[in-house]
Amino acid sequence: xxxxxxxxxxxxxxxxxxxxxxxxxxxxxxxxxxxxxxxxxxxxxxxxxxxxxxxxxxxxxxxxxxxxxxxxxxxxxxxxxxxxxxxxxxxxxxxxxxxxxxxxxxxxxxxxxxxxxxxxxxxxxxxxxxxxxxxxxxxxxxxxxxxxxxxxxxxxxxxxx
Amino acid sequence: xxxxxxxxxxxxxxxxxxxxxxxxxxxxxxxxxxxxxxxxxxxxxxxxxxxxxxxxxxxxxxxxxxxxxxxxxxxxxxxxxxxxxxxxxxxxxxxxxxxxxxxxxxxxxxxxxxxxxxxxxxxxxxxxxxxxxxxxxxxxxxxxxxxxxxxxxxxxxxxxxxxxxxxxxxxxxxxxxxxxxxxxxxxxxxxxxxxxxxxxxxxxxxxxxxxxxxxxxxxxxxxxxxxxxxxxxxxxxxxxxxxxxxxxxxxxxxxxxxxxxxxxxxxxxxxxxxxxxxxxxxxxxxxxxxxxxxxxxxxxxxxxxxxxxxxxxxxxxxxxxxxxxxxxxxxxxxxxxxxxxxxxxxxxxxxxxxxxxxxxxxxxxxxxxxxxxxxxxxxxxxxxxxxxxxxxxxxxxxxxxxxxxxxxxxxxxxxxxxxxxxxxxxxxxxxxxxxxxxxxxxxxxxxxxxxxxxxxxx
Numbered sequence: 040x041x042x043x044x045x046x047x048x049x050x051x052x053x054x055x056x057x058x059x060x061x062x063x064x065x066x067x068x069x070x071x072x073x074x075x076x077x078x079x080x081x082x083x084x085x086x087x088x089x090x091x092x093x094x095x096x097x098x099x100x101x102x103x104x105x106x107x108x109x110x111x112x113x114x115x116x117x118x119x120x121x122x123x124x125x126x127x128x129x130x131x132x133x134x135x136x137x138x139x140x141x142x143x144x145x146x147x148x149x150x151x152x153x154x155x156x157x158x159x160x161x162x163x164x165x166x167x168x169x170x171x172x173x174x175x176x177x178x179x180x181x182x183x184x185x186x187x188x189x190x191x192x193x194x195x196x197x198x199x200x
Numbered sequence: 201x202x203x204x205x206x207x208x209x210x211x212x213x214x215x216x217x218x219x220x221x222x223x224x225x226x227x228x229x230x231x232x233x234x235x236x237x238x239x240x241x242x243x244x245x246x247x248x249x250x251x252x253x254x255x256x257x258x259x260x261x262x263x264x265x266x267x268x269x270x271x272x273x274x275x276x277x278x279x280x281x282x283x284x285x286x287x288x289x290x291x292x293x294x295x296x297x298x299x300x301x302x303x304x305x306x307x308x309x310x311x312x313x314x315x316x317x318x319x320x321x322x323x324x325x326x327x328x329x330x331x332x333x334x335x336x337x338x339x340x341x342x343x344x345x346x347x348x349x350x351x352x353x354x355x356x357x358x359x360x361x362x363x364x365x366x367x368x369x370x371x372x373x374x375x376x377x378x379x380x381x382x383x384x385x386x387x388x389x390x391x392x393x394x395x396x397x398x399x400x401x402x403x404x405x406x407x408x409x410x411x412x413x414x415x416x417x418x419x420x421x422x423x424x425x426x427x428x429x430x431x432x433x434x435x436x437x438x439x440x441x442x443x444x445x446x447x448x449x450x451x452x453x454x455x456x457x458x459x460x461x462x463x464x465x466x467x468x469x470x471x472x473x474x475x476x477x478x479x480x481x482x483x484x485x486x487x488x489x490x491x492x493x494x495x496x497x498x499x500x501x502x503x504x505x506x507x508x509x510x511x512x513x514x515x516x517x518x519x520x521x522x523x524x525x526x527x528x529x530x531x532x533x534x535x536x537x538x539x540x541x542x543x544x545x546x547x548x549x550x551x552x553x554x555x556x557x558x559x560x561x562x563x564x565x566x567x568x569x570x571x572x573x574x575x576x577x578x579x580x581x582x583x584x585x586x587x588x589x590x591x592x593x594x595x596x597x598x599x600x601x602x603x604x605x606x607x608x609x610x611x612x613x614x615x616x617x618x619x620x621x622x623x624x625x626x627x628x629x630x631x632x633x634x635x636x637x638x639x640x641x642x643x644x645x646x647x648x649x650x651x652x653x654x655x656x657x658x
Contacts (some may be wrong), residue, residue: 113442115440115442116439116440116565116570117440117443117569117570118568
């Protein structure tokens with residue numbers, strides 16, 4: 040049953056309307072935050088071979104504190120779902136529990152509550168070739184400093200020596 | 201005066217051909233790929249070919265044929281492989297190639313008469329709206345759009361877009377019925393399946409409306425790999441690269457291209473398997489390292505449009521044709537290797553049959569899943585051995601769309617398509633359209649000896 044339908048471009052051009060994509064992906068959380076400051080979110084990726092059962096398992100386990108919305112996507116030619124669940128904020132410790140619970144269920148978590156490349160990366164590391172590339176193009180570490188924390192700037196001695 | 205002569209006498213002003221040699225030529229397709237069909241169909245011919253110039257003339261022909269109870273077999277360019285457009289009960293062939301107007305094109309969509317050639321539609325939509333048809337068969341340079349829809353199912357483009365019957369790959373079909381006063385019917389949405397791939401047995405397609413894909417500059421690439429399975433694993437991985445627009449991922453066993461692809465003579469090292477690819481030019485910076493990372497070596501690179509013999513004329517059903525030019529002893533299969541275990545099954549069948557069934561794979565998206573069809577060559581000995589090879593594949597879980605059968609049911613899903621049968625009752629109550637091709641028309645209880653249920657249709 041189609042419950043709503045609109046022309047995307049017409050909605051973009053009308054201040055009183057909202058294109059549907061502005062309810063999706065990261066905008067979902069934004070709309071909730073407009074009315075309820077007590078929530079946050081996570082970024083999940085469900086395993087494609089156990090997609091719907093894992094989605095159901097997530098809802099069973101965290102349904103009381105997480106409102107799930109999934110975003111269907113193809114990764115490497117396979118259909119799967121990302122999710123950006125809106126989560127009732129119960130403190131950093133509980134959030135960490137949810138993250139580790141998801142990972143134990145086979146759901147990948149890209150943690151949106153960190154700002155360094157290392158903490159956001161799957162193995163908590165920046166790839167060696169990226170470190171080497173930064174050494175070549177930004178030896179003193181002046182570009183967006185503080186985001187690639189494992190980078191050690193080239194010293195004055197190395198530079199002049 | 202025979203029935204056909206009486207019919208022709210009423211077609212004043214419409215082009216007809218009655219020369220026996222020319223009529224026989226227009227009564228045939230590429231059925232001789234199959235030694236079985238060659239034996240069964242070689243004597244088939246119509247009594248006349250009628251060549252209407254527009255829908256009104258088609259309607260006149262159909263009404264006259266209805267009055268005289270003469271079978272009518274619609275035909276495009278006759279590039280099918282299973283006798284789709286062969287008049288096995290005689291009567292007249294209705295050659296629709298003069299209905300060749302492109303009616304309109306807008307961004308993403310084209311509408312054309314059924315007899316328009318694929319290559320002409322592409323040229324028109326490229327210039328007009330920067331688009332091209334999502335698919336074409338390897339016979340792009342001669343085939344018509346109506347013939348492709350009535351008799352085909354997939355082809356170049358299927359690695360990205362799936363097969364023709366998947367929702368959204370055909371937007372509209374306009375048909376004429378075979379009745380006292382032929383009616384016009386426009387099928388849209390799910391109703392399109394009533395007449396899609398029905399060999400013209402339940403209505404004469406006069407117009408089609410098709411979605412378009414972006415018209416890239418396509419580059420033909422041939423990559424050589426140490427083994428067939430190396431090439432197959434690459435083909436699978438490459439087809440999954442949704443970010444790289446591609447139109448062809450064809451994998452061919454060692455020995456075949458070296459011996460039979462004249463246009464590539466001397467380019468392919470001995471003993472290597474090949475991948476035949478069509479990749480959009482701006483994406484070569486990504487495609488070339490991807491090929492190298494999978495152990496492939498690019499041995500040929502040329503814009504498709506500049507090629508004297510484009511790579512797609514070595515792919516799909518043209519692979520077999522290229523081999524038949526120099527070796528009349530081969531025929532072929534059409535196999536589905538069902539995902540997710542498709543690569544294992546390819547390896548299993550390759551090990552089982554070796555050089556008796558040289559492997560040829562076309563990677564496709566099928567129901568959104570990457571998998572491969574096999575159009576393996578078969579070194580033909582006897583019909584019994586061919587049937588045995590088919591049975592072994594089916595027992596191993598690799599269904600065969602039998603290219604050695606000329607009926608819709610036996611060549612397709614091996615079951616009665618009740619939707620198409622019901623539609624034929626509406627559109628061709630006397631059973632005059634391409635008679636003999638829909639088994640269920642004469643026997644609604646037809647059952648195959650061995651039923652194949654594909655997950656896609658479950």
